[in-house]
Amino acid sequence: MDSTTELEKIVPQVRRDIVRMVHAVNSGHPGGSLGCTEFFVSLYFKVMKHNANQFNMDGVGEDLFFLSNGHISPVFYSVLARAGYFPVKELATFRKLNTRLQGHPTTHEGLSGVRIASGSLGQGLSVAIGAALAKKLNKDENIVYTLHGDGELQEGQIWEAAMYATAKKVDNIIATVDMNGQQIDGSTDSVLPMGSLKAKFEAFGWDVISNDNGNNIATVVETLATAKTHLGKGKPVMILMKTEMGNGVDFMMHSHKWHGVAPNDEQLAQALKQNEETLGDY
């Protein structure tokens, strides 16, 4: 899919999927999901080389994506389904008994598109580095992408992984941090200020690219394209991407409160009114 206009058409549909999924089970994480919608749509409909119809765990010959902050599963599931990994109607099973769409993503139920369980934070960067090393051993020149929450960077394992990736020149990985500045108990600055993440990752030897408008699909696509040109030069690449938690649903924005809260019937109706049905609801 090429034009930005076409990508922009997918975005409101994914937002509808997200709010409808969490509303249906009165649980889940809409805030971070909405904030990362443009990133996921860019990745799966434009940037990544991947094969949705014939999912293969090893993913040799494809780009790979790992979601480290697994709680934003609604956006991950919606985009996987819309990209063709599994039937869109399966989104209706989210968080319900016997579903493949568990509260946090898992390989355990055999859902196409998911290559690792995530939810307990801080583990995805290490896993992605392992997959990137396997690609190097396999002489597979495709890329490994990850997404992390900014609050997630408070986990120590992230920094073990960050140190390793530089030291061992893992230069076929593009990690992105969703800089929405929010976590469960409040803003990241009020919970545990992390200072300059750019300075920190640069001090750890990463090639850091900033995107201050992660909710603008054109800039996200451009940033990911730029990041790709930085690979293969001995350094891992990090995108620090500023987003607005709850983006696209006005009453969910500018607060940490919609991190893990589902909308009621009235709020759902309001959210849907703000996002046009472009591809057909599930």
Add this chain to the structure above:
Amino acid sequence: MKKYTFTEKKDTRSGFGAGLSQLGKTNENVVALCADLTGSLKMDAFAKDHPERFFQVGIAEANMIGIAAGLTIGGKIPFTGTFANFSTGRVYDQIRQSVAYSGKNVKICASHAGLTLGEDGATHQILEDLGLMKMLPGMVVINPCDYNQTKAATIAIAEYEGPVYLRFGRPTVPNFTDAEQKFEIGKAVILNEGKDVTIFATGHLVWKAIEAGEQLAALGIDAEIINIHTIKPLDEQAVLTSVRKTRCVVTAEEHQMNGGLGDSIAQLLARELPSPLEMVAVHDSFGESGTPDQLMTKYGLDAVNIVDAVKKVIGRK
């Protein structure tokens, strides 16, 4: 009838190193990771022969487990190496989510398990690792008894698809199993057939069970000795068959009573064949500094403790 021959004393960790080295030559998908303990884990030969397949991760065990999980995506068979304490307790959540729940083909190889690590003391002497690992759904848990069996187990787990915990130790101990014996995951090995009592032992306690069996024979007690190298899945058929014959049981292990081999056998027998049972294990205690032999004596893990437990359990029949 005895089914073992004492040859020489060797450390089980060197059995792991030899097995890994052999795998490096025969299976190009095998990769190894170590957290700054390459010499202690005897991974040097693999690291030297296959530098492109050896990953030194530094003192960062959580990252090591995650990288290992990732390496499976692309068809690699990662063997991680560090001390048992840092292989389990330190990284439990990483193993739980990224390896066990994710169903990844990672082999977690753990040396210096139990009290026989010796002088370093309780911070390093984990006695809870078998329990931690066996509680994880789908995790295979193996604790071989000597050099030959550790080498064979290392080679065997590469052929098995799924997460495995392989536990071994630091000190030199008698090497007595057949070097050519094929290691079958989940298949108990009868070392001595007997009729009066069954001693189920694992790891370093298997040789002590053999010593106990010889002392018991002198007392006219005919002990069946079974090496349970695979704690999970437990060879339930072998346990039940033997206990139907002997009608009483002693278990022996270098581990807490809670969560170890004795705990698994007690659960099985309580369900299927209630029988008098005594456990030779550590009783809700941390270890301490000392020589391995001193510690095994102080914490009641010697042949004499097995003999005493046998006398007691036979009296309960």
